[in-house]
Amino acid sequence: MSDRGLDLSAIRTEYTLAALDEASVGDDPLSFFQKWFKEAKDAQLSEINAMTLATVDNAHKPHARIVLLKCLDTGFVFFTNYDSAKGQEVAANPHAAIVFFWKELERQVRIEGIITKVSDDESDVYYNSRPIGSRIGAWASPQSRVISRLALDENYKIYQSKFKDAAITRPQNWGGYRLIADRIEFWQGRSSRMHDRIAFTQSATGWVKQRLAP
Numbered sequence: 001m002s003d004r005g006l007d008l009s010a011i012r013t014e015y016t017l018a019a020l021d022e023a024s025v026g027d028d029p030l031s032f033f034q035k036w037f038k039e040a041k042d043a044q045l046s047e048i049n050a051m052t053l054a055t056v057d058n059a060h061k062p063h064a065r066i067v068l069l070k071c072l073d074t075g076f077v078f079f080t081n082y083d084s085a086k087g088q089e090v091a092a093n094p095h096a097a098i099v100f101f102w103k104e105l106e107r108q109v110r111i112e113g114i115i116t117k118v119s120d121d122e123s124d125v126y127y128n129s130r131p132i133g134s135r136i137g138a139w140a141s142p143q144s145r146v147i148s149r150l151a152l153d154e155n156y157k158i159y160q161s162k163f164k165d166a167a168i169t170r171p172q173n174w175g176g177y178r179l180i181a182d183r184i185e186f187w188q189g190r191s192s193r194m195h196d197r198i199a200f201t202q203s204a205t206g207w208v209k210q211r212l213a214p
Contacts, residue, residue: 013189014191014192015106015188015189015190015191015195016106016190016191017105017106017189018105018106018188019188019190019196020186020187020188020196020198021196021198022198022209022211025186025198025209027207027209028207029181029184029186029200029207030072030181030184032186033072033109033184033186034072036102036105036107036109036186037072039105040102040105040107043104043105045102045104045105047068048102049068049069049070050066050067050068050069050100051066051067051068051069051076051078051098051099051100052064052065052066052098052099052100052101053065053066053067053078053086053096053097053098054096054097054098054099055086055089055090055093055096056089056093056095056096057085057088057089057092057093058092058093063085063086063089065086067080067086069100070126070176071126071176073178074178074180075113075178075179075180075181076098076111076178076179076181077118077122077176077177077178077179078176078177079123079126079127079174079175079176079177080143080174080177081138081141081142081143081144081171081173081174082117082173082174082175083142083143083144083173084143084144085143085144086144090115090177094114094115094116095112095113095114095115096112096113096114096115096179097110097111097112098110098111098112098179099111106188106189107186107187107188107189108186108187109184109185109186109187110183110184110185110187111179111181111183111184111185112181112182112183112184113179113180113181113182113183114179114180114182115177115178115179115180116177116178116180117175117176117177117178118175118176118177118178120175122175122176123170123174123175123176124170126176127170127174127175128170132168135163135168135170136156136159136160136163136168137156138170138171138174139155139159139162139163139168139171140152140155140156140158140159141155142155181202182201182202183199183200183201183202184199184200185197185198185199185200185212186198186199190214193214194214195214196211196214197211197212197213197214198210198211198212199211199212
């Protein structure tokens with residue numbers, strides 16, 4: 001290995017906290033996800049709703065970034081600027097994937113499905129629940145575009161002044177997306193890399209559950 005390289009071969013973690021079987025997961029992956037999410041919350045983990053969102057652009061190149069889960073109902077809901085890179089990628093190809101990793105519990109959840117926009121009413125309700133600074137920031141930031149810090153700060157001041165004595169309405173290019181899952185996989189770390197993986201795939205008659213080799 002060159003002097004500029006990194007030898008990471010000795011970095012290892014032995015997973016020993018828990019096991020996962022088909023019976024404990026049940027037949028409804030969304031319900032089981034809620035159970036795992038509650039356990040992560042009860043364990044007081046940091047940023048438990050942080051999830052990696054992967055999308056694909058027009059050149060079939062994948063892109064991934066962290067976003068925050070803000071609601072789980074029939075799907076996984078997050079909010080962003082519709083004109084952002086991720087928004088443009090979703091508009092061109094609604095197929096996407098999400099990954100949660102709760103390292104303290106030695107757990108990972110992989111979710112794949114189709115993304116659609118939430119209703120304007122849903123976006124309004126969430127937008128109006130945000131802190132004032134975040135609402136102004138949604139106006140000030142032309143997300144994903146090249147910009148200087150000075151210009152960004154100036155934009156913020158402009159909109160801060162504009163909404164000083166007025167209601168901060170939601171920008172029409174800002175709102176929510178809902179990923180409706182057609183595949184959900186639960187991963188529980190086990191010793192000797194013999195991890196537990198239980199995957200659910202949506203079929204015409206409902207969810208099909210299978211154990212996968214680690």
